[in-house]
Amino acid sequence: MSAVAPSAEPSLRRGRGVASLNPVAKLAAALLIALPLVVTIDPVSAGVALALELPLLLAAGVGVRRFWLRTLPLWLAAPAAAATITLYGQQSGTVLFSWLFVTVSEGSLALGLAAGLRVLAIGLPAVVLFVTVDPTDLADGLAQILRLPARFVVGGLAGMRMLGLLAEDWRSLALARRARGVADSGRVRRAAGMAFALFVLAIRRGSSLATAMESRAFGAPTPRTWARPSRLDAADAVLMTAGLAISLIALGVSVAVGAFHPVFGPA
Structure with a gap:
């Protein structure tokens, strides 16, 4: 991949004042x-x-x-x-x-x-x-302005994007366990079991995400392109x-x- 694409659109400024x-x-x-x-x-x-x-x-x-x-x-x-x-x-x-x-x-x-x-x-x-x-926007700035390794920045961004799924996974696990009749008593034991299941699920999702990113050349040693310059x-x-x-x-x-x-x- 090449450096920042000449045809890339200007970076988006969200909000007004300091927020932008x-x-x-x-x-x-x-x-x-x-x-x-x-x-x-x-x-x-x-x-x-x-x-x-x-x-x-x-x-x-x-x-x-x-x-x-x-x-x-x-x-x-x-x-x-x-x-x-x-x-x-x-x-x-x-x-x-x-x-x-x-x-x-x-x-x-x-x-x-x-x-x-x-x-x-x-x-x-x-x-x-x-x-x-x-x-x-933060990942764009860290990689393009501070010159941090693109692989580290993009991987961190992907991890941050996946954080929002943890709450949904926890809710799905709770509903599934309740449907099987294993969530009616023992709150501490139930929470510990769900935490372990969530941990295993997060590892599996992380492995799948890493494989998908590698297959799309996110770990290539050459300079990568960026959708928006920062x-x-x-x-x-x-x-x-x-x-x-x-x-x-x-x-x-x-x-x-x-x-x-x-x-x-x-x-």
Whole structure:
């Protein structure tokens, strides 16, 4: 197979605003926001980053109901992480409360607040940006822009497309077992048996899919063709620049006010 076909149609941009941008740009923006924030754990940098992310989240093209449903785990994980570190984290400063194994100090309270804010600052843009990503567009970008091996990318895409069948397979197995009268009691045993059957079915389907893809030369060593070219344009560059700016401004403010607390620094 040859390289990208000259007659290929332009890449399809789904949605409007940030939702229509290249998935590779969204991936890069999420990493540019997350990676610098990992080096420090202080409430200032995470709080500034979270405030600067608001315009990006509003322009992501995700409805209100969809936003809250997709980000609900983060809103539950953030206070849980903050409470855990506050109660059992490293003690420093004045002790505010102590009982058995629980000790709350000024330092642990600050670390708990920083952890909760950092979960939101890192997780929200990653989740919201990828809500509108189509797996096929992402595979096109990974193979054509990042030059990842086409065999790996196409195989991963095929696997993602097959995930939707697992729920239907589970439902079919449940109906079949109930029709045979083996699903009336023993929920744990029934679930274990169905999980094993689903595992075997997934292996068989994967083997058939691999054979079909090999027969269609998906594993050929020559460069393959792509139905739609994937390219980065000015809007994608703006998104990645915004992600980098959010991190740099957050870290800069943290250093300026003296709140910067490196994760691997001295205790």
